[in-house]
Amino acid sequence: MSTRDLLRGLPVLAHEMPPFDPADTPDAPVPLFASWLAGAIDAGVDEPHAMTVSTVDVDGWPDARVLILKDLDAAGWHFATTSTSAKGRQLAANPRLALSFHWREQGRQVRVRGTARPADPDVSRRDFLARPEGSRIATLAGRQSAVLPDRTELDRELAAVRARLAADPDLVAEGHTVYTVAPETVEFWQADRERRHVRLRYRRAATGWERELLWP
Numbered sequence: 686m687s688t689r690d691l692l693r694g695l696p697v698l699a700h701e702m703p704p705f706d707p708a709d710t711p712d713a714p715v716p717l718f719a720s721w722l723a724g725a726i727d728a729g730v731d732e733p734h735a736m737t738v739s740t741v742d743v744d745g746w747p748d749a750r751v752l753i754l755k756d757l758d759a760a761g762w763h764f765a766t767t768s769t770s771a772k773g774r775q776l777a778a779n780p781r782l783a784l785s786f787h788w789r790e791q792g793r794q795v796r797v798r799g800t801a802r803p804a805d806p807d808v809s810r811r812d813f814l815a816r817p818e819g820s821r822i823a824t825l826a827g828r829q830s831a832v833l834p835d836r837t838e839l840d841r842e843l844a845a846v847r848a849r850l851a852a853d854p855d856l857v858a859e860g861h862t863v864y865t866v867a868p869e870t871v872e873f874w875q876a877d878r879e880r881r882h883v884r885l886r887y888r889r890a891a892t893g894w895e896r897e898l899l900w901p
Contacts, residue, residue, distance in 0.1 A: 698876050702792035705875035707885040713894050714871035714887040718795060719757060721873065725788045737785040738764060740775040748775060755812060755863060762797060762866040763804070765812050769860045770829040776801050776864065784866060792876030799868040813861045822846050824858040872899070 686694075703724065711717050725733035734754040741747055750772065756763035762784055766772055776782065784797040803809075813821065825846045826839070833839060850856055868889065875883040884899035 698792055698878050698880075700790070700792075702876055702878070705793075705873070705883050705885075707873075707883055707896075707898060710885065710896065712896075714868060714873075715757060715759060715761070717873060718871065721788075721793060721795065722757070725791060725793070728788075728790055730788045730790050733786075733788060735786075736762075736764070737787075738772065739783040739785070740772050741779055741781070742771075742775050743778050748772065760865050761799065761868055763863055764866070765809070765861065765863045767824060767827070767829055767858065767860045768803070768862045769827075773860070773862065782866065794872075794874040796870075796872040796874070797866060797868050798870045799866045801864040801866050804863040804865050809861050809863045810857050812863050813857045814855065818850070821856075821858070822850060824861055825850065825856065827858070827860075877901075 722733060732753075735751050736754055737749050738752050739747060739749040748771065752764045752766065754762060755765055768774075768777070780800045780802065782799070782801050784795075784799075786793075786795040788794070813824070816824075822843055826842045868887075870886060870888050872884060872886040877883065880901060882901035884901060886897050886899055888895045888897065
């Protein structure tokens with residue numbers, strides 16, 4: 686069997702999915718997202734706070750990776766990374782980005798397009814100290830995305846950082862940054878087995894948020 690035939694034989698949208706009435710939605714996207722996120726958590730979706738963060742480098746090449754949503758409030762969506770990492774450097778040059786959430790079990794996607802701004806340094810510091818030890822050690826080791834000549838070098842660096850952290854539990858990685866994504870558009874996509882998908886887009890306007898239905 687060819688890869689094409691294998692892929693075409695896989696089921697798509699073959700499970701039960703929740704209803705979505707776009708007429709019964711709030712005036713702003715954040716409350717609706719919070720409701721969908723809570724629904725995903727209640728439904729047992731695996732890692733519902735995982736999202737794809739897409740940026741663009743200085744040459745115009747797109748980049749995407751999966752990160753964890755740290756917070757959600759009236760200001761927008763929050764995530765953390767190192768400012769000296771590839772994505773941190775890309776955001777410094779071009780703060781426009783996209784976030785994508787996919788809750789397969791519910792046939793739902795949310796697409797956010799907006800601008801990322803660094804949060805207050807104290808927010809970033811508190812976020813770092815609240816991380817699990819393994820995550821803090823990995824971040825303190827630094828050099829994310831740099832070429833690694835040998836895995837033993839990584840092991841040595843992690844061991845050295847572990848010792849530093851044991852001696853100073855309040856050690857914070859330089860460059861650890863929480864970013865706040867202020868949205869310009871937010872699209873909610875609800876799948877339908879008959880392909881009558883529901884797409885509702887919020888678009889920021891001078892007077893607030895405008896809502897519009899899109900063709901599937």
